[in-house]
Amino acid sequence: MARRNGVALPVQTPEGLAELYRYRDFPHFVEVWVMTTNAMRRAADFRQVVVDYAAEASAHGAVYVEGIFSPAERVRRGMSWDEVFGGYCDGAQAAREQYGVEVRLTPDITRGLSIEDAMLTARHAVTYRERGVVGLGLGGDEARYPPEAYAPAFRLAREGGLGSVPHAGEGAGPASIRGALDTLRADRVRHGIRAIEDPALVRELAGRGVVLDVCLFSNVRTGVVPSLAAHPLPALAAAGVHCSLSTDDPAMFDTDLAREYAAAGDLGVLAHTLFEAGVAGALCDAPTRERLQAIGGSFAWPRESFGAPA
Numbered sequence: 001m002a003r004r005n006g007v008a009l010p011v012q013t014p015e016g017l018a019e020l021y022r023y024r025d026f027p028h029f030v031e032v033w034v035m036t037t038n039a040m041r042r043a044a045d046f047r048q049v050v051v052d053y054a055a056e057a058s059a060h061g062a063v064y065v066e067g068i069f070s071p072a073e074r075v076r077r078g079m080s081w082d083e084v085f086g087g088y089c090d091g092a093q094a095a096r097e098q099y100g101v102e103v104r105l106t107p108d109i110t111r112g113l114s115i116e117d118a119m120l121t122a123r124h125a126v127t128y129r130e131r132g133v134v135g136l137g138l139g140g141d142e143a144r145y146p147p148e149a150y151a152p153a154f155r156l157a158r159e160g161g162l163g164s165v166p167h168a169g170e171g172a173g174p175a176s177i178r179g180a181l182d183t184l185r186a187d188r189v190r191h192g193i194r195a196i197e198d199p200a201l202v203r204e205l206a207g208r209g210v211v212l213d214v215c216l217f218s219n220v221r222t223g224v225v226p227s228l229a230a231h232p233l234p235a236l237a238a239a240g241v242h243c244s245l246s247t248d249d250p251a252m253f254d255t256d257l258a259r260e261y262a263a264a265g266d267l268g269v270l271a272h273t274l275f276e277a278g279v280a281g282a283l284c285d286a287p288t289r290e291r292l293q294a295i296g297g298s299f300a301w302p303r304e305s306f307g308a309p310a
Helices: 014-020 026-037 043-059 071-075 083-097 115-127 147-159 174-184 194-198 199-208 216-221 235-240 257-266 271-279 287-297
Strands: 064-066 103-107 108-110 137-139 190-193 211-214 243-245
Touching: 014 026, 026 064, 043 064, 043 287, 071 108, 071 115, 083 103, 108 235, 115 137, 115 147, 115 174, 115 199, 115 211, 137 147, 147 174, 174 190, 174 199, 174 271, 194 211, 199 216, 211 235, 211 271, 216 257, 235 243, 243 257, 243 271, 257 271, 257 287
Parallel strands: 064 103, 108 137, 190 211, 211 243
Antiparallel strands: none
């Protein structure tokens, strides 16, 4: 994409990108993410990333995906909101037709945006609800930009029928999660793993049935946790917190669904419990949820360790 769009990157090969994707910390990841995603400059690029990822996810057994994109970053570089949203929604339709993967979309507000741009993100998300947008997210540097400032945008999205799925409890601690729950009325929390630092918050998440979208390899490679062995997923699951499993940015973290599920299995967390949490937290309509439940109910889940994710 960088070559065909005339975007200069500091590396010229996939091998070079692999080296670029070695992060010093979470802010460095954000820096590299902005640099590389800047290669996307056309609606066709947005369509392509959805279709290409659907092909990869389908190969690992996925049948339903809620994908994240950050539209304001592209608008800042001269594209229109409709080009960005339209490209991603076109990709979701093509993914369904070509691979049978149901792709729903949850655009992110990037932390640091003005409230005006945050509101525009929410308004366009609501406008594209009938084309597969199901929720509004919040991504970026949690430590510098707490969630409370974005409450008006999430209120607008909720009034327009969208769910709330902010990142929290990754780059910042339990206060970030509480802000997402209390101020943004989060239906799910992306990451959320630093809840483990606050036993009362863990009990609250378990009691309320809030699903955390956990991304094992991402957390290690951005330095949020020191190693897979030290990851709090098993402790959260043992405490009754519902955890789904995701890839975050699979290319940028050298991971895929199978690797994430295998790693979770190595930590003693069973695949079917992760699947069930994913279905429980999905921002989908009742017929889609029933179909996913039927798929999970008919799958021959292993009693131990890793089985192919549905």
